[in-house]
Amino acid sequence: MLKWGIAGTGQIARAFALALNRAENCRACGVAGRRAEKAAAFAAEHRVERAYSSVEQMCADPEIEAVYVCPPHPFHAEWARCALKQGKHVLCEKPMALGMEEIHEMQRLAREQGVLLLEGYMYRCHPQTAKLVELLKAGAVGRVRSVEGAFSFRSEFNPASRLFDPALGGGAIWDIGGYPLSMANLVAAASSGNAPVRPERLEAVGVWAENGIDLLSTALVCYPAGIVGRLTVSLTSTEDNSLRIYGEGGKIVVPDPWVCDRVNPPQGRILLTRSGEAAEVIEVPCDRTSFTLEAEYFASLAAQGKTDAVFPVMSAAETVLQNELLQEWERKAAGK
Template sequence: MTQTFGWGILGPGRIAARFATDLARLPQARRVAVGSRDASRAQAFAAEHGFERAYGSYEALVSDPEVQAVYVATPHPFHAEHTRLCLEHGKAVLCEKPMAVNARQAREMAACARANGAFLMEAMWSRFNPVMAEVRRWLHQGAIGEVRLVTADFGFRTAWNPQGRLLDLNLAGGALLDVGVYVASLASMVYGQQPKTLSASAHLGETGVDEQTAMLFTYPNGALAQLFCAIRTATVGEARLYGTEGHIHIPEFWRATQATLYRPGQEPQRITGEAGYHFEAAEVMACVQRGERESAVMPLDESVAILETMDRVRSLIGLTYPMD
């Protein structure tokens, strides 16, 4: 297959490097251009990752006619502004998670995509890994009956850097938006809805952001989700989905390479697969080529609804950001 689909990278930072490495694995993906606030950073990134052109501004990147889709990889507070810039130039957008800082911004982004007839998807890459796709098939087939409880955690211990993206309130730092979005998105994927009621407890540290947050979601039929996220406490990062007829265990669910289905009286069924950022990129290309403006796997209204849930959690734990 020839390289027929042009990609641009906006904000060549840490995650962009990992995304670009995996993008190179898709034969159809053409690595067209990189846009940075600094031309030399764009050039260095383009050279390292095999992109054809480098621009010293985001405006120049989105003006390149050969860029069809832009991967927005700036810190959360800039997702709304940078996504809008791309959409208004007619580009498809794959925007890093969380889609925005709050639901208001996410709603505006979804409206902007629809007004411009352009594709937009939150880069919730976990959903596109083949193991997670198979877990969804198990759930749809009723392999564990009715799901009654989801437990999931995602915590890591970042170094103490108060000016860094993870701890700085002005960069919408904290566990909930950085990794809590993975556990909230998993619960949303499993139950297909947001919680009816929720409770949460958090530790807001010295810089004012949540260093760890525990959440308990309840759904109309009495199902539950018990979720935990942290940026200063490392956890194993696993998910368990318990149903009336069995359960599913997903180690490192956010980058799942295996999952096991347990059913009473049956041998456990284990599946494996690789994880990577190219699966979400392939989804963007497939949707755009079919003329679709959003993905059925990670729909826009669901990304907005997840941020509404995050807003509810934040109001319970007393966490507000300057951009709210």
């Protein structure tokens, strides 16, 4: 039973607390945030055993074995380092950090301490993703040529909100761009082996608010195997958030690729159309949310003494690639 501390008290922390309370091999032992009173209220509301006055105090508690890091983006690296220096396993919400130097430092600390450090892309732990990888490896649609993915929703512009505040890492690319980008990376890796594949080229355009954050953006990525990804993120409109993969012998459509329902276990569903044939509907049942599956998978790795994930869950090497590409996406979208 892995004993968790939650570093953060926002909406995603609430989802993870619920996930821990439903997990078979996890226990929600502590919570801390930027304000002690919020941590106390969080603990009482979400069945967390203890609230701490600070993240430092929680990380120093020998009973805490793993820390889920989920504050606003600029605090990810600081709080993760705090936990790692105390020898805690760390599951860090995406993006792991806003700078590559911070990510390399976090990974160095994890290696030195012999602990597990993963970036939280929970959809990678859902059986629907494993089924998608299985289909791609089996050549279900022949040689893959393109992938289209989006993550979008409409939110009223509010410069005080985390989503729109540049000081808090706001903007569509950093907040949600990791989803379609990581999926394109997954498709490229599954189509040519399991190792991360760096695109040969990335181009992007975007629309920017007056305060300097991106409201929406589209990126084109081209992988060495001849796979082109068309990726869109938006905070201004809700678009088609499905995943579409086109191969020389057919197509795959995943209506809900991110399976991100935080309360009810999302059921997987894949539509496979081989050339000249009717669409085949592949149902992928699941009895847990992606967040619970993520927590349980992380706990199983920690129990085995593992210090990295196995594909399709995001590995340390893929985290480096992913965040380098997010930085490039932002630069290209800004015309730099």
